[in-house]
Amino acid sequence: MVGTAQRQALRTLPKAELHLHIEGTLEPELAMKLAQRNNIDLPWHTVEELEREYQFENLQSFLDLYYQLMQTLRTADDFRDLMLAYLERAHNNGVMHAEIFFDPQVHVFTNHLDYNTVLDGLREGMRIGRERYGISGGLILSIVRDMSLESANAILDMAEPRKNEILGIGLDSAEVGYPPELFADQFERARSFGWHAVAHAGEEGPADYIRQALDLLRAERIDHGTHLLDDTELMERVARDGIALTCCPLSNLRLQVINSMNEHPIARFMREGVTCTVNSDDPAYFGGYVAANYEALAETRLSMEQLVALAGNSIDASFADDARKTTMRAQLDSWRTAHGF
Numbered sequence: 440m441v442g443t444a445q446r447q448a449l450r451t452l453p454k455a456e457l458h459l460h461i462e463g464t465l466e467p468e469l470a471m472k473l474a475q476r477n478n479i480d481l482p483w484h485t486v487e488e489l490e491r492e493y494q495f496e497n498l499q500s501f502l503d504l505y506y507q508l509m510q511t512l513r514t515a516d517d518f519r520d521l522m523l524a525y526l527e528r529a530h531n532n533g534v535m536h537a538e539i540f541f542d543p544q545v546h547v548f549t550n551h552l553d554y555n556t557v558l559d560g561l562r563e564g565m566r567i568g569r570e571r572y573g574i575s576g577g578l579i580l581s582i583v584r585d586m587s588l589e590s591a592n593a594i595l596d597m598a599e600p601r602k603n604e605i606l607g608i609g610l611d612s613a614e615v616g617y618p619p620e621l622f623a624d625q626f627e628r629a630r631s632f633g634w635h636a637v638a639h640a641g642e643e644g645p646a647d648y649i650r651q652a653l654d655l656l657r658a659e660r661i662d663h664g665t666h667l668l669d670d671t672e673l674m675e676r677v678a679r680d681g682i683a684l685t686c687c688p689l690s691n692l693r694l695q696v697i698n699s700m701n702e703h704p705i706a707r708f709m710r711e712g713v714t715c716t717v718n719s720d721d722p723a724y725f726g727g728y729v730a731a732n733y734e735a736l737a738e739t740r741l742s743m744e745q746l747v748a749l750a751g752n753s754i755d756a757s758f759a760d761d762a763r764k765t766t767m768r769a770q771l772d773s774w775r776t777a778h779g780f
């Protein structure tokens with residue numbers, strides 16, 4: 440069992456968070472508050488009633504609730520408040536740098552908001568967060584793979600005039616049946632904007648989706664990548680090329696990608712030389728922010744030294760500039776000295 444001292448140490452361990460959907464940080468309390476503020480009718484009347492919905496059998500059952508609650512976000516202030524609520528928690532979890540996904544296709548085409556409203560609110564939240572907590576980072580515009588390609592193209596049209604306010608492109612939502620190869624044009628366009636490229640692959644989909652994300656989307660990191668385990672040759676390549684995986688242990692458990700935390704492939708990946716990082720994905724839905732994910736791994740066979748190495752990986756695999764990485768590395772080194780690792 441993880442003791443109080445170790446739990447506290449993991450909360451202050453300096454780290455970056457590289458796989459986090461801002462909409463997935465919408466806590467039931469805030470969703471109810473926003474619904475009231477914006478006169479949205481939800482089928483639940485109390486936070487407790489809503490919380491009963493948080494039992495998921497797979498990715499899709501989670502996505503259904505996730506998209507339903509997203510309709511409570513209406514104004515720039517709502518997006519700012521959502522971002523600030525996350526950054527406060529992140530700060531309390533030792534996060535110094537966060538690269539944050541958002542799903543504008545849903546806000547614009549499903550919920551009929553203006554792209555600029557969403558971007559303004561999220562950016563304002565990040566600006567305040569940087570001032571208040573010193574958290575650096577950026578936004579990753581995530582293509583929702585089960586929405587139309589037309590909507591993906593239209594979002595990139597909207598994003599282009601403010602392309603310098605976005606860090607990268609991502610690919611998320613229902614994976615199986617929506618292979619990365621479908622999105623090669625959108626990723627090529629995003630790269631022409633000067634954006635970084637990452638993609639969810641191999642969460643529920645096969646290892647071949649990881650290969651496609653690398654070869655056809657030129658993804659610099661793979662989000663999840665759990666099924667890399669099924670393809671030894673590809674695993675060797677990912678290890679050799681230093682492609683980082685953004686692993687999300689509690690998410691994998693809650694969505695039944697794995698049956699128990701002991702089954703999580705992160706220890707195996709580390710043995711094979713694959714660069715792994717630890718992240719919270721959609722923490723409001725999966726029972727814990729990033730420190731809780733480190734803690735869940737501490738409950739398995741991972742040593743404190745390995746967990747510290749994972750935090751170091753999160754800094755190195757981030758898109759922060761060299762000066763910022765040096766600062767974060769120095770903070771991690773002081774933490775190690777203070778804690779004797």
Ligand SMILES: [Zn+2]
Pocket residue numbers: 458460611639662720721
């Ligand atoms: Zn994700």
